[in-house]
Amino acid sequence: MASNFAINEITDEFLVCQVCLEDFKQPKMLPCLHTFCQLCLEKLLAAELDGKLACPTCRQDVALPQNGVQGLKSNFLVGKLHDILQQQAKEDGEASDPREIGVTCAVCDKGNAAEFYCVECTDHMCQTCNGVHRRLKITRSHKVVTIQELQSGQASTELPASETFRCEDHNELNKFYCDTCHRVICLHCVVTAHKDHQYVELEEAAEREKAKIKGKLSTVQNTAGWHEKWIQQLQSVRDEWPSQVQRTEEQIANQTQAIIEAVEKMKNDRISQLRAMNAAREAQLETAMEAAEVDLASARSRIQHMDDVLEYGSPSEVLSAAGELTEWTEQNTDERPEMTKDFITLTVVPPVCQVNVEQKVAKLMGGIRQTRVPILLKTVGKKGSGDTEFNWPTSLAVTTDGNIVVTDRDNKRLQFLDKDGSSKKIDLSFYPLCVAVLTNGELLVTGDGHSIRVLDRHGRREEHIIQVAGATDIKATTRGVAVDRFGRIIVTIGTQMFVISPSGDIIRKFEEKGQGQQQSALHVTVNSSNQIIVSNMRNNYLKIYDPAGRHLFTTGSFGWGPGQLNYPADVITDSEDNMLVADSVNHRVSLFSEDGVFIRHVLTQEKHGLNFPMGLAMHDGQLVVSDRHSIKFFRI
Template identity: 25%
Template sequence: MAERPSAAQEALSKVEDQLSCLVCLEPYTNPRLLSCFHVYCQHCLEDIVAHNRQGQLECPKCRRPTPLPPTGVSGLQAAFNVHHLFDIQEILKKVKEPQKLACEKCVKTTRKATSFCRQCTKFICDMCTTIHKEYEEFEGHEVVTLEKVEGDLIRLVSPKKTSPHCPKHDEKMKLYCEPCGELICRDCLVHIHKDHKYCVIADTFESHKKEILDSLGPVEKQLEATDTALVNLDGRHAEIVEHGGTIATNIHSKFDKLHQALYAREGELMAELEGHTQQQLKSLSAQRKEVEILQTQRSSCLHFVRESIRTGSPGDVLKMKQGVVKQVRELVDTFDPNTLEPRETTNTCFVPSAQLVKDSKKFGGLCCVNIPRKAITEQKVTAYYRFLCPLNSAPPEAKLVSKLTNKTTKCAVKERGQGEYEISYQPTVGGASELIVRVGGEEVEGSPFPVAVKTPIDKLGTVIKTINDLKSPRSVALNQAAEIIVAEAAADIVSIFSPTGDKLRTLDTRGTAVGAMKNPRGVAVDGDYNILVLDAGNHRLLKFSRGGDLIAAVGSRGDGSGQFNDPIGVCVNSVNGKVYVVDYRAHCVHIFNSDLTFSSKFGSEGNGNGQFNSPCDVASDRSGCVYVVDAGIDRVQVFTPDGGNLRQFGKRGSRNGEFNFPLSICVDSDDLVYVGENWNGRVSAFTCEGVFLKSFGSIGSEPGQFKSPFGIAVDQCGVVYVSDNGNNRVQIFS
């Protein structure tokens, strides 16, 4: 049996645990105190700050941030109490083997130590112990035996209290400056803290110590509360475990009684499924015979007529013509193409009942569902639902729910006979929706079924939702999860909203540091959910992950490659993955690779084809062509992905198809082009060739009106999102 470790060994192990840094797992070097009262090595904390993108210091254990002083980590409070533990560690190492412990007071002697002096922090022999008791200079020293030391060394060892030296004047700091809360020396008092209220440390220590201890009162109460809470939580944990066991016993008891009935019901359902399957196969076999007859009739017709023409005389052929042609026409007219489509499907599934009842024959049933995946606004859409088992069950329930507005459209359910039902609905809101189908209170397999409600362009223009209380929204974009991303220029943030308009998170690192933003203008999303932000105030392009981590930052103010002079609009080309940035004052478009390395640029100041006069926004279509809206010339120009000019459309005016200082542009999945106009206060839609289709909106603050529509985005269903800058909102149209 292993020997039980001594008290000194146990104490040493406990102390060494307290002296290990949780980051490097080594003994502390230059220990520093965080605001959460956790202690780490100075070099470990410096590594944490160096690897933090914002240069912040977060506690590795509790994640609480600690403000850094101007001098960095080295300026944090030194954890001087740790040095006392190092002293205790050294003494404990000696106490661990008392038989080898020699007196540390005697000169040139090997007398065995038998006691320990707290004030001297030395081990002493019997002779030195006697001297401590008899000599006046040792009056007040507390000497204890080694047995007592081993039992309570941590309490017995007195901390070394030394007066710190002034780093500026190399003398002891014996004064305390009240206004500054600093230790100072006499020279500091004369040269730096002149006229400040000060006191001698020895005279004021007790009052300040009392103030510090008094401040711990609320902490002690909170600690008591947490201790009580932990006891209560442990008690509740035990109650829940015990209660769970009781419920589990009840569940097992109930289901033991149900198992036999369920096994019997399983057999009935399997037999019914077998009957249903055989019925389907029989139906398909009969259909196959019908098709074989059709095949034989037409094969005989072709063979007879062709052989008659080949072998008969002209007279014979003409003699039979009238009758044969009539028979052929009758054969063609009686042909039904629907006969060729299989009448039976493989969409049978099992639908359990909503709850177990005493009559186990009502538990479960078979059904098959055929739900359309797309619907068109203003048209009545019908889905067919066949409920096969049991036939006497309640009919299905269905509803269509808009994912954008949460608006529910009631569905009509009509029985067609033989367990088959017809579900019909007429969507009133465009965008992504879900069809929810329930039988007996339980959703059928596959429910909810996605339904993409496409908004016809001629019906577009109704406000279905508004996101208010934004701060100068300059641009809007959508990611693959239908989240709404808005650049709020006046707040120096980018906000991300759910499809229903609830705020999810923000990118809000303000300032000029890398990753910070000042006056964000354009936003776009690439194929990996990454968010591209034009940091106009700092003349650069930022790339963030969906969660908000900075991935890359490029650009600076200037006229060189990859430099900007007021970047305002951005898009990601879905064909080549490149990023296009419109530079308002440089009158050009920059092209970056997907990793934001500079590729090329095109355009110059002027009114000719391929030139710009205050370009404001950029977009691309399915083929990769690039569309640039040019506010100064009131037109849209279309380019190849490399910047070759293809065509242009638009001119100044207020009539349909004309522009008045266009600010924003977007191209949807059908290559329809949407342009937001500042002074006309509207959004106009065109074909990719520039043919006018539709416009909506006017100048104002009412729903459907605009004051500077700076940004446009369109989802897969044709729902249009407009950042209404002057009204501090995003309006959503269907």
């Protein structure tokens, strides 16, 4: 039963047309290697208004030969595999009767059981169709075997003929291969159109091509392996995305909650302030009301007294009361403005300008930054001293020819990596530390005392040596090197930086002593404004200088957290003047903005397998990184 299961699986995958979902009839193979029935392809082509055919499976456009679908290559392997499976079924005792194994006539549409097989047409036929097949002039010479012969293996010697199709010009079996025209030919072709050509027997040509296929197959297998690794990377990216979304949602929720809490606190503060101000004005009002009530009582008492005097008083009492009333009136005629002048109305103060609250909140919330996920495209090299083997590659540069040049330090050489993946090595007499490219294509190599070696663009010939005069540290060698937009050379020796003309004249020099340390290992680059960016390996920071050597600002500090550095090596800038630094001992590449604000870790050991990254270069939109013993290419 297990054998039968395997046969069924192969039949479904390889022997069934994915258009009609039946066994192949006259199988035709497209350039994309998908196979379909000839009739199915013809029907699909007829249904296309533009007269163009696309593969039903992968949707690739198909370039048809002059005679249309019929001119496509026949997939004889399908027919042979079909016959092998039938033979296997018989050997397993599954069935010998064609009706039991379900093989029907491929010529008629009556569903009759197939009893014969035409080796040259690769069709199964019923008894009736076989009779017609033998009577037709065009097919009467075809080799026909019974299904029983096919299943028993008696016709196996005839089957190779099904793969050797006939000549389109002479209808003879193709037995030769023309090396001049690169096509299979028959004997008639040999003595006519191809008589002056180079040709060999078909089997010999096939063996020769098999050897070529085997030789190229390893390249295809390597490509397949690379694609498998790429799929694994893509899968790891996919696996990371749900947690990434969750973390981002949590950050949004936390930011929202912080804003809500801040707004709630502000609301409570404003309400408390309002209530305190209201309590103060109510106390003021209460005092005013108490004073008014005292004055009212006094006035009413005075009125009652005057009424009594007017009604019952003597003339002398009336005169006395009149004087008292005049005096009282003069003293109590004011409206006590001091009690009410400080009364206030409480309202919300509107903003100075009209504010869209939603926009303000959106600004407080921030946005969702989209950054491209770095994908490892390929890794070149391993530890060693052979071709494309490295021993501490410390620096990278892109030549004017578009190749990558690597300072293979402990192997005392440069290595060039071409676009096609090949390499070339140039031996040196010293340990090269850094490399840069002049505008004329010449290479600048540091590490040889107080000098810069200038090589031709291919590294084959030494053009001249630039001696850097005025260095105070006699033990230090030239290290960091860069070329600015004006073609001037910036090179470091110890704690000093020199700006040099291409001819070797020193334009200026300045010193970077670090924080309490006299010795420094400095890497250097420039941005589009010719600002000089220095990576201080031993003091763990980046310093930025203007073109005149004046210090502008410093960013970074020792540590492992965001924005911190541990033995930073090479530093480069991107198209927006952001700074990328190889944070070697932290095994990562970090990104800082033009003004020194930490943005993110672009590459890490955990996600991208970095191991002591030292050199960086941007090449055709890719970030190239040299780590301990290899060169890695990332799409970012």
